[in-house]
Structure formats: structure tokens, C-alpha cells
Amino acid sequence: METMTPKISRSPITNKEYQLPANSDDKAGIDQFLSLHPGKKVVVVQGLGFVGSVMGLVVANALTEEYAVIGIDLPSPASFWKICSINEGIFPVLASDPKIPLYYENTRRKKNYYATYDPYVYSKADVVVVDINLDVKKKASATKEPEDYSVDLTPFKKAIESIGNNCKQDILVLVETTVPPGTSDKVVRPLLEECLIKRGLPTNELKVGHSYERVMPGPKYIDSIQNFYRVFAGTDEKSTNAVETFLRTVIKTDEYPLTRLGNTNATEMAKVLENSFRAMNIAFMVEWSRFAEEAGVDIYEVVNAIRMRPTHKNIMLPGLGVGGYCLTKDPLLASWAKMNLFGSSERLVQSEKGVHINDKMPLYAYEYLRTQYDGSLEGKKVLLLGVSYLNDVGDTRYTPVEGFFDQLEIDDAIIALHDPHVLYWEEKDIWINQDLDKLFEDTYDLIVITTGHKDYRNNPDLISKILKQPSALIYDTIGVLTNEEIKSLSLKHTVRVIGRGDL
Secondary structure, eight states: OOOOOOOEEEOTTTOOEEEOOSSSOOHHHHHHHHHTSTTOOEEEEEOOSTTHHHHHHHHHTOSSOOOEEEEEOOSSTTTHHHHHHHHHTOOSOOOSOTHHHHHHHHHHHHTOEEEEOOGGGGGGOSEEEEOOOOOEEEOSOTTSOTTOEEEOOHHHHHHHHHHHTTSOTTOEEEEOSOOOTTHIIIIIHHHHHHHHHHTTOOSTTOEEEEOOOOOOOSTTTTHHHHSSOEEEEESSHHHHHHHHHHHHHHSOTTTSOEEEOSSHHHHHHHHHHHHHHHHHHHHHHHHHHHHHHHHTOBHHHHHHHHTTSGGGTTOOOOOSOOOSSSTTTHHHHHHHHHHHTSOOSOOOHHHHHHHHHHHTHHHHHHHHHHHHSOSOOTTOEEEEEOOSSSTTOOOOTTOHHHHHHHHHHHTTOEEEEEOTTOSEEGGGTEEOBOOHHHHTTSOOSEEEEOSOOGGGSSOHHHHHHHHTSOSOEEEESSOOSOHHHHHHHHTTSEEEETTBOOO
């Protein structure tokens, strides 16, 4: 039986539904918007996700240039609501950064930020900033070898071709997407040149560059774009200079100087290398957490003691697992590029292994829980505190909480969810209860701290609520609880913390 594609896009912020457009024609809307900004340079941001929507906001509030900014995304169930939301006055990203509403209101006042789904917009662009997804498909389960994955560039290539089929011949295409090293030079530029040639246009004015984002959703969302260091390069000298000129209008380069690298292969490698380093640092701590539990050691006090040494300040602490869009896949992008774009026969074995270990962390956390819990979890009432992948952000992409949640479901537990930063868990199609008082009107057999939000740290009210519960198992997977809180809770409850073997 053929499955019909949903014709509705629903906002996870307002729960409002939007009928998908019958075609991609928004020429009138684009032209009307641009008529309000005669003479301004047009910047099109391709992709309106966690990076693109905020990047568009920052460009619309550029430091030294008044741009007309248009964000574009697909008219799909997953994305169309974002387009409508931006144009209706509701920013499509929830975050704790107070600058976001200020910047958005400023763009509303200036009327210089529009959103569309029509590729016609590329014909009006002076600059296109590429902020779309490039995913890694992991075929393996957590118990198989880490090499079983694939990188499909087809959707990414299609997006680049959409630019090339419509853009001006002197366009600057700035790739911010994290891509396999070699992509800008070996994939993006050749595709754009091919499209221009087919349209009878010259290619000598085309400019292609790469400057990866380091966006950090949370209280410094805007600053992670506008007030942060950037690495950049172009596929030739002209492209590099154009990228630098553009970035200087958007980023406070007097305080955060730009770093110019020799070519786009280098900038692309820089992104996946810095994320691979962090992912491997996290993976390294997994086995030491287990060792600490077996040896009756508090790994948190051990790590904090080591961090007193300046050369070791970046050693990680234990946790539920790795989440987000970067650390879960970037080492694999690098290994794939090594073999597929540069012809090597050897993988980046340690980097792949680090991802494999991190993917298993939620399963390990759950297995540890099972060793501490007397009896079956079937029918047990469980409260998870936090569903986002990182403290104080509302991002659930590849959150490790999902793997933990899935195991609870398999065991037929009754699950309640809380997160102060997430209204809707898109991957699970679940609306999240943000009323902690209401949740604690119920009683639970198991309370698990799954995300290290500040709302759960040093919070006497939360501890009081837990103490009012009947005897339960309190499971801290992040190391949020202080020694004093653990001591207080242990008078009534059983308390377990990942990486602490001294309880």
C-alpha cells in the first residue's frame, strides 16, 4: 500500500498547522520584499534549522552593512512551518538567549528578513550562505562494528544544483555546513560551474568559500556566531577575499580576528578535527567511569583534581552520552572523505571507534541502572528530567536521552518527561510538560536526571520535591547532584550517580 506524503506542516512552538503549497512559486512575495530594499545587497541563507535561521537573523543585523536577507527551506512537513513562522512574526527557534527576540524584533521593524521556499530567490542573491544538513547514516546497531555507515551527498548536491540553476554568474556561495574535507573544491564548485555552463554563463566570476559555524544553542546563541572566532578559506584567491569581506560585515573581527587558511580542504578539516577531538575525549572517559564505579572511586573529584593542572583543563566528565548534530557524526565525515574524496585505503580508525563508543553510552547508562534496580521496570513510573542533548539548550537532535527513553519503553515503563527548554520533542512527536510542580503531584518509582540544566543544579526546591516523594531510586546520569544533596536524598531514597563508586 502506497504511503501518502503528509500535506500539513505543524509548528512545534504554536501547534499551528499549515497547508503545504501546491507548487514552489513565491516570486511575487520575493519581489515585493525586495522592493522594500532597493540597492541593498541580498543575502540568501539556505536552510532554516538551528544554524540557518539564527545565521539569517545575525546577517539581518549585520554590523557594517544593511542587507536584505531571505531564508529558504523546502516546502516539506518538517520545514514549511519555519518559513511561515518567520514571516508571521514568531521566530522558529526557542532559546534562552535574550538577544534572539531583540534581534528578531529589529528585523521586523526594518522588514529586512523574509523566508521562502522558491528557488527563484537565488537569482536575486549576491551571497548564498549554505546552512543545510549533511547527514551520516549509521547502519550498525550499537553492538556492531563502527565502520558500518554511509554518507550520501545526493541531497546536498541537489541543494547546490538548485543554487547553480538560478544564481547570477558572480555569486558568492559560502558553505557553512559541516562537510567531508574536500567537498567545496571537489563537489560544490564543479557542480556550480557545470550549472552555469549549461545556462550559457561564464564561470570565471564564481566565488566559492567555506567558513564553518560554531553555533552553540543556548544563552549565547547569537554570540556564538557574531562574537566568536572564525576560520575561512576560498577555492581560489578571489573567493577567499570575498568571504573575508562578507564575514567582516557580520562578525566583530576587531575582538575576534578571522583565521585565514590556505584552502577549503583545510577549513573543512579544521571543523571535523576539532569535533573529533572532543568526541574522542568523551569516549575516553567512558571506560574510566566504569573503572571508578568498580573501584569505589568518585571520578568527579578525581577529574576536578586533575583539572588543577593547566594542561589538563579540558578532560571530560562522565555523562549519559553524546548528542547534537556534530559530535555524533563529524569524525565519520572525516574518515569517509579520506577514503572517498582522497582515495585512501585506510580509515580514521580511532575517530570511528570514538563515535562507536559514544553511541553506546546511553545503553551503558541503562545497563548500569538495571544492575542497581531490584526487579523489573515493567509498569514502573519514571520521571526523566531533561530531554535535550546539552544543558540549557532546547535542541533534541540526536539526544542521548532518546536511547535511554527507548530502553525504558522496551521494558514497558510508564514515562513522564520534563524539560524547561523543550516544548516539543520532534523526533518522538511528544509534547513536553514544563510544569514541574504539576509533574510532582504524581509519584514515581524512579527519577532520572538526564540533562544537566541549571534548573536542576543547586535547586533546593527540586530537592524538596524529591524528598516529598515516597522512597524511590534517584539516578543522576550527569553528575548534577552535590555531595550535600546526595547525602540529604540518601536519608530517604536510593541515589546512584554514573562514575561514582563511593555511594
